[in-house]
Amino acid sequence: MGELYISRVEQEALKKIDSDELNSIVNDCTRDAQTGGLYQFGLEGCGVYVSNKLRSFQKAVDSHSSAKSSKKREETEYQMRRAADDLTHAVQDMQERLKTEEREKQLFLIDDYTTPFFNFSGSLEVKLRYQWRKNTEDNWIHGIITFQYTPDLTPDYRIPLPKRKPSAAKLAQERQERLRREWEHLKLLSLHSLRDFFREGGNGHDIPLCFKVTPDSYSRGLNNFSAIFWRQNPSPNQKN
Structure with missing residues (x-):
């Protein structure tokens, strides 16, 4: 979907x-x-x-x-x-x-049917295909942008440790589930960032082939500004 x-x-x-x-x-x-x-x-x-x-x-x-x-x-x-x-x-x-x-859709269209991998590594990617044109009389121009993100999986020590140490299989399963959630979040941020770029009159020629998202400096995770590749001034909570 x-x-x-x-x-x-x-x-x-x-x-x-x-x-x-x-x-x-x-x-x-x-x-x-x-x-x-x-x-x-x-x-x-x-x-x-x-x-x-x-x-x-x-x-x-x-x-x-x-x-x-x-x-x-x-x-x-x-x-x-x-x-x-x-x-x-x-x-x-x-x-x-x-x-x-x-x-x-007369001027830009983003392919939003992006599916995750079966198994995630530490680095995550969301690859979006799009097409755009300046005027309805022009031919479509096709492009791809890849959003890259390496989530911080350091344990949150504010959460109490379980009484029994989880098995290696359980830990691996939890890691995959956490990476899947991070990937879903990254996908939504990437889709909306690309759409908003075109909505604000962005030129498709200015879209990079690859963009490394910027984690929030406080939470170390993604925020609403992390995938915005087209603004010069980042959020106050973003790393430079």
Whole structure:
């Protein structure tokens, strides 16, 4: 599954929804304290963000329907209306995001289907393929950038040691799991760094073939600035 773009299935689901019609039906559902009218929109197929808001709205409607006292019904009605607003805004947000992605794909596209290795060594790499062009009339230019990172696996002595010393196999398994988590974090940072570079008008000719990410000077791990290869001034917490 890709990490950067809305999936094709979710795109199709979002494009089928008329936001004005959805708002009207959500208002009806709120007034009648039922959610049956929402099934026609296929909101479950619009991605995790929308489906979570849908379930929250359904839960709020159920709570309001089962409330007995006037005070409780007043509380649950307020919660139901907030959940209704959250749901419609979530759909609108995703539709706007889809429009942005479609517009950006006319000028740049990043391959976000990157899979990890089966076994990690001490050094991690994320290799991203991309294509870009200055204008829609131009031919596509293809490129690759590799983000490199060697995580600090020094034990955190703030965490109490286990009473029984783990076996060598257990330690090796824990090391691989920790490296896998670090790789996943590196992948997300790298994808968003490359996307933001193009979003801010960056020229693909300026993208390096390789970039060694900068760990946070305090935590010794990755932070939100670690994979930004295109800014001259690093975060205050980054090493120079």
